[in-house]
Amino acid sequence: MITLIPENCNACRQCTYACLYGGIVLEGKTPVRTDSCTGCDACIDICKTGAIVSSGQNIRLGHDIAEYKGVWVIAEQRQGHILPVALELLGKARELADIRETGVTAVLLGDGVDKSGDLLIKHGADRVFIASAPFLGSYRTSPFVRIISGVIKEHRPEIVLFGATAMGRDLAPRLANSLRTGLTADCTQLEMSADDGVLLQTKPAFGGNIMAAITAANHRPQMATVRPGVMQPVCSPSRKGDTVFLDVREEHSDTIVSILKTVKKKQSRATLEKADIIISGGRGLGDSKGFKLLKDLAAVFSGQIGASRAAVDMGLIDHDHQVGQTGRTVRPCLYIACGISGAVQHLAGMQSSDIIVAINKDPKAPIFQVADFGLVGDLNRIIPEIIEQLK
C-alpha cells in the first residue's frame, strides 16, 4: 500500500506508466491514487523523487466479481446500418444471459443511429445504450474507447462481446487496457458456466490447427471478440426493451487521429461472404488455363469465385477472393473446391458450408475429409464434363 507525498512529485508520469491497473494518475501535477490500486507497490521503486512511499500496510484489493451483472454487446454500424455480426452476437448474448438469469444490453455508437435501438431489441437486447453524434459517424479509437469504457465502468457488466471485425479488434484491446481485464480474440465458441458465470471462450490459433479454450475467471468484465458468421441471430419481432441515449461530446484527445478519406473497395469480398454458391480453386488449377475453367464453372452455377491461399500466392487471383484463416470465412449453400488439397487453414474458412464438393486428383487430399461429395480425378477433364452436362 502506498502513501503519496505530492510536494516531492515532479510530474514525470513514470508511475502512471508503471501501473498495470491505472491505480495512480496525475491530476494536473498531483499524483492521485485511484480505486483501481491493488496495493502491489510497483510504483514505489519507479519514483525517483520520493513522492511515492510505502505506507507499511499490505492490502489486497480484488474486484468484487459478484457486482458485475449482465451481458453486453458492442454493436457496430456502417453509415448507420447495423452490421449482421451485432445481431449474431445478440443471439448469443441472449442465450448466455438467460443461463445467468440476467439482461442483455447493446451499446451502439454512431451518427444518426437514434432509431436503431428497435432492431437491436428485436434481436435480443433488453436495453440499448445509444450515443448518436456526428463525431461518432466513423469509428476512431479514442472517442469510442472513452465513451464505452465510461459506460462499462458505470454499469459493470459481467460479459462484453464485440464482433471480431477491424473495428472490434481495434477497440476491444484498448478497452481491456482501460478496464484492466482479460480479452480473448476471434472466438468461435462461447460457453457459460451457470453457477460462477465463468465464460469459456474458444478460439482458433495456429491457422485453425489448434483450438484454445480460454477463461478470465478472476476478472470482470469477461471480454471477447467473436468471429462474424459464427453465431446465429434470433429475431423476435414482439420483443420490448428500453433505449437509453448517452450524452456525449467530442473531446480534444479524440482528434489526435483524423480520418482523411475512405474509399470503398470493390464488392468482391462482401459478395463472397454472402454468396450462396462458391466455386473455389487451388494449386491444382495449375495455371491461368485452369483458372479459366473455374470461371466457366462458376458461370454455369451462377456462383462466386473463391480461392485457396496457394492460388492467391500463385498470382491466379486477388487476395480478396481468398477463403480460409487468413482470408474470408464463408458459409454458402454449395462450396465446390477444385484442386484444393484442404490445408487446415483453408478448411477453417469453409467447412461450415452446407454442401461441400471436392474435385482433386489426389484421393488422400484432406479436402475429402470434409467433403460431402468427392470426385477423384483430373479437374481439367471433370470440370468441362460438368459444364457440358449442366448446359
Next chain:
Amino acid sequence: MDFDFTKQQKLARKIARNFAEKELEPFAQERDEKAEFPVEAVKKIAELGFMGITIPKEYGGCGLDTVTYVLIVEELARYCASTAIIVAVHNSVAAYPVYLLGTEAQKKKYLFDLASGKKLGAFALTEANAGSDPASIRTTAELKGENHVLNGVKTFITSGGTSDIVIVMASTDRSKRGRGITAFIVEKGIKGFTVGKKENKIGIRASDTCELIFENCVVPSENILGKPGGGLFAALKALSYGRIGVAAQALGVARCAMEECIKYSRERKQFGKQISDFQAIQWMIADMATEIEAARLLTLKAAGIKDEDRPFSAEDSMAKLYASEVAMRAATKAVQIHGGYGCMKDYKVERCFRDAKVIEIYEGTSEIQRLIIARSLLK
C-alpha cells in the same frame, strides 16, 4: 570436438535456406527444363552477399568462414543445385584465387566487383583433351611486349557464357608442361575472346556450361594471377576449395532426395498402408540419412581444415568423392521409392537424379579424387 555451429553459422544457414526456399525452389524445375540461367536470382543473391562469402570485408566480402560457406551452399543446393554451383564456382575458383594470389592492384580492380557479385566469375582449365590431366592443356599464352596473346579453346566452363571475369589457365612454356602453366585474369568482351557453344547437359541445367574460344586474344601481362608458371599451383588451390563447395552442393541434392522421400512415403499408400510402413522403404531412407550425415561430417572437416589453414591430406577430395557418390546413391534410391512417379519431371527426385550424376563428374571425377587420395597415402 565441438559439433555445434556458432551463432553466425546458424544465422547464415537460416538466411540461405529462407532465400532458397522462397526465391529458388519455385522456379528451379522450370529453369531446369528450359536450361535457363537464373539471372534474377543471382542478382538478388549477390546483393545479399552470397558472392563473397569468405572474402574479407575489406575486399567487399562477408568475412565468413568455410564452414559457413558449406552450410550456405548445401542450403542453396537443397532447393536448386544449379544456382548452388553458380555461387560455389564464383566463390571458390574465381573470387578466392584472386584473393589468395592477386596483387593489391588486381584485388582493387577485380576482387571488389567479384565479392559484391557485380561481376560473375568463372574458371577455365578444362579442354577437350585435358580434363582429368590438367598439365596437358593446349591453350597457349605467348609473351608479346607487355602483353600475352592467348590462343586455344576451353570446354565445359561453368558460367562460361554469363561470367564477366574468367580465370584462364594457359601454357606459357609448353616444354615445362605443368610448370609452364600460367593463370590469367581475363575480362569478357576483350578482342579475341568469344563464347562458343552452350552445352545441353543431363543435369545442373540452369547453370550455363560453355566453350570459351581465344583467338589471338591480347591480355595485359599484369593480369597474370600469381607467378608465371604458377598456374597449376593456383588451379590446385582453387580446385581444392572448389571440391569443398561441390561436396556441399552434393549434400544439398542428397538431402533434397531424402526429404522428398520422407514426404512421399508418408503420403503414398499401397496395400492399404503408407509405404513408409514398409521396412524396404525405411531401410533405404535410413541409409540415405546415415550416408548424408557421414558426408556432411567429412565436408565440414575439410572446411574446418581450410579455416585453420592446415594442409589437407586429401580430406577435400574425400569429401567431394564421398558426398557426390552419396548424392547419386540417395537420388537413385529416391527415384526407386517414388516408382513410376520418380521417372516423371513433375517430381523433384527426377531432377536430383540427373543433377547428382553431373556432380559425380565435374570438379574432378570420382576416379581422379580416388587417384588424389591414393597418391596422398602412397607417395
Next chain:
Amino acid sequence: MKGLKIIVAVKQVPGTDEVRTDPKTNSLIRQGVPGILNPEDRNAVEAALCLKEKHGAAVTALTMGPPEAGDVLEEVFAMGVDKGILLTDMAFAGSDTLITAFILSRAIIKSGRFDLILCGRHAIDGETAQVGPQIAGFMDLPQVTYAEEIVLEKGFITVRRDLEDCQEWVKVKLPAVVTVTSRINRPRYPSLYNVQTACDGSLLTTWGAEDLKVPASMLGLDASPTVIKKIFEPDHKKRGEIIPGDEKEMAASLIEKLKGVNVI
C-alpha cells in the same frame, strides 16, 4: 530536429502451422518445430527500414521470450535493424496479451525517446492482434491498426488502413503505435554481409524483470487475466461420399446428387 527513432516489436513463433497437440498433456508439441520471426513482424521491420532509408532513423527491435528468442533479433539485425532488446525472464513466462503489452511498454519507456512503434498486425500462433493496441493503451498513445502504407511528414504520419470493405486514410501525430499487415511491403531478405555484426552481441541488450523495475507479482501467468484452460485439435466433419466412375459418370451423378439436396 533529432533523428527519428523507431521501435519495432517482434515475436518468435513456432515455424509451422502444422502444429499438433499432445492428447495426454493437452499442450502443444513444440519439439522439432523451429522458431521463426512472425511473418507480419517482418513486414513491420521492413516498414521501419524503409522509413530509415527515406528519412534517416534509428531502428530498435524489441522482443520478449525465452533466451532463444534472441535468434529473431539476430535475423532482424541482418536485415538492417540497428539495435535490439531481448526481454527474457522466467517471471515473464505465461503472460497474456495484457501483461505482455505491459512488459513491452515498460521496456520501451526504459529505452528512451521514440517517435514510432511498429508491430505486426498479429502473430500466427495466438492470432490475437491485441498486443499492439495494448502497448498503445499502456503508453496512452494513439494507435493505427491494419496499416498497408505509412507516409511520414513533419511529425505526422499518414497511414492507409486496409479494412473489410474500404481503405481508410488517417493522419496521426507522432508518437504513435502502428500495426501493419502483410500487404504493406515485401520484406527484404537478411543479408550475409551483416551476419558478423548481427551475432557478435554488440547490438543486443538483454533485460529481465529487475531491469524493468517491475515486481514479479505483476508479471507472467499469475498476473494475467486470461488463462488457457485447454487446447485441442478441431474435429472436422466426417468423410463424405466418393463418387465413382469416369469423368462423364462422375459429373452426371454429382449433378443428380446436388439436385437431390436442392442446391441446384
